[in-house]
Amino acid sequence: MIGTVRCWLNLALLTGGIALAQTTTFAGDDWHVIKVSGHDYLTVENISRFYGLPTGVVAQGEKMRFETVKNPLEFVSGSREAMINGARSWLCFPLIEQDGKYLVSRTDVAKTIEPLVRPQRVSNVGDVQTVVLDPGHGGYDKGQVSRYGNEKDFALDVARKLRPLLQAKGLRVILTREGDYFVPLEVRAKIANAARNSIFVSIHFNATSDNPDATGFEIFSFTPRGAPSTSDTALTSTSYSMQPGSAVDAQSMALSACIYHSLLGHIPEYDRGIKRARFAVLRLTKVPAVLIEGGFLTERGECKLIANKDWRGKLAGAIGMGIENYRMLAVKKQPPMLVADYRKQTKSAPVDPIIQDGQQKEADSSLINLVGKSKFVAPEKTSPASRESSLESAPIVP
Numbered sequence: 332m333i334g335t336v337r338c339w340l341n342l343a344l345l346t347g348g349i350a351l352a353q354t355t356t357f358a359g360d361d362w363h364v365i366k367v368s369g370h371d372y373l374t375v376e377n378i379s380r381f382y383g384l385p386t387g388v389v390a391q392g393e394k395m396r397f398e399t400v401k402n403p404l405e406f407v408s409g410s411r412e413a414m415i416n417g418a419r420s421w422l423c424f425p426l427i428e429q430d431g432k433y434l435v436s437r438t439d440v441a442k443t444i445e446p447l448v449r450p451q452r453v454s455n456v457g458d459v460q461t462v463v464l465d466p467g468h469g470g471y472d473k474g475q476v477s478r479y480g481n482e483k484d485f486a487l488d489v490a491r492k493l494r495p496l497l498q499a500k501g502l503r504v505i506l507t508r509e510g511d512y513f514v515p516l517e518v519r520a521k522i523a524n525a526a527r528n529s530i531f532v533s534i535h536f537n538a539t540s541d542n543p544d545a546t547g548f549e550i551f552s553f554t555p556r557g558a559p560s561t562s563d564t565a566l567t568s569t570s571y572s573m574q575p576g577s578a579v580d581a582q583s584m585a586l587s588a589c590i591y592h593s594l595l596g597h598i599p600e601y602d603r604g605i606k607r608a609r610f611a612v613l614r615l616t617k618v619p620a621v622l623i624e625g626g627f628l629t630e631r632g633e634c635k636l637i638a639n640k641d642w643r644g645k646l647a648g649a650i651g652m653g654i655e656n657y658r659m660l661a662v663k664k665q666p667p668m669l670v671a672d673y674r675k676q677t678k679s680a681p682v683d684p685i686i687q688d689g690q691q692k693e694a695d696s697s698l699i700n701l702v703g704k705s706k707f708v709a710p711e712k713t714s715p716a717s718r719e720s721s722l723e724s725a726p727i728v729p
């Protein structure tokens with residue numbers, strides 16, 4: 332047990348941003364930091380030893396799917412792609428090879444791997460009384476338009492279906508919009524920031540003009556300080572720029588993991604992964620925040636699924652169970668359920684969390700009090716400023 336405590340302290344040192352010499356050995360030989368072009372890296376071996384988990388490195392271009400993954404930590408040579416506990420997770424920086432060793436950036440060990448592998452150890456994790464559900468777009472901002480309907484309506488419906496599920500678990504639920512009107516992104520964040528012990532869950536559906544066959548789920552939390560977002564295709568000097576990060580970065584990552592494993596575990600969609608972005612709502616929220624992309628409205632099959640209210644009920648149920656798992660991190664101090672656990676469970680006893688429309692609760696007036704009625708008036712047309720901050724899904728990353 333003492334050993335575990337020591338390892339944890341060393342990791343705290345690692346995340347603390349202290350200056351390190353060329354090659355630093357921490358007490359207990361837990362971490363060996365290797366400098367490459369001025370940046371800190373750790374070997375895959377080192378990571379595997381620290382967590383006591385088997386790891387693997389597959390060749391670039393090799394397809395990694397849930398069914399084919401052998402290790403809890405699987406990296407791809409030369410790539411930011413990784414599989415962590417059976418779900419695709421995107422590192423901030425690519426895995427590099429040097430002197431026959433594979434190296435992972437120190438940023439990723441602290442900001443990606445640690446909160447995904449041991450979310451239950453993140454400080455104040457799971458401390459949640461209020462869930463702020465944010466149905467994307469609204470009013471004049473339709474979001475993605477499909478032949479079966481608009482993103483704004485599907486997102487609102489998922490939030491409405493999810494609300495009673497969370498309320499039944501004793502959580503307070505606030506919707507950033509109750510109907511078909513636009514709420515400025517900064518107001519959405521403000522609602523979450525003003526609520527007590529809140530988390531922020533933004534609900535969207537995806538679209539792309541590049542690839543009509545693109546499908547699957549993805550989830551975003553805010554990009555850490557000094558790192559590029561997942562959609563940044565080339566690493567430039569600005570990738571390392573010190574744009575402010577988030578003080579609750581690790582909690583957001585833990586929330587991402589809990590919701591994402593539940594999504595994939597309940598609904599067999601393609602796994603696009605746990606990603607990072609500097610979307611306005613993620614940047615402006617001061618509480619643990621994620622943005623879910625629940626499938627593609629530009630793909631023929633998936634847009635039909637999204638248009639099906641029973642399927643949306645299932646999606647809401649999966650998000651709800653993910654949030655419940657996040658909350659249980661504080662109670663149980665144990666790792667959350669993973670995609671494999673959910674799949675085992677749903678095989679033996681399929682869950683059908685569909686809610687009847689009549690059961691939905693009416694508007695939460697506290698929301699209106701919180702932000703003031705005037706805030707909800709939609710602008711005449713999209714101004715250049717609000718277009719800039721408009722929340723579009725990240726470009727398609729392989």
Ligand SMILES: [Zn+2]
Nearest residue numbers: 467474535536
């Ligand atoms: Zn959207």
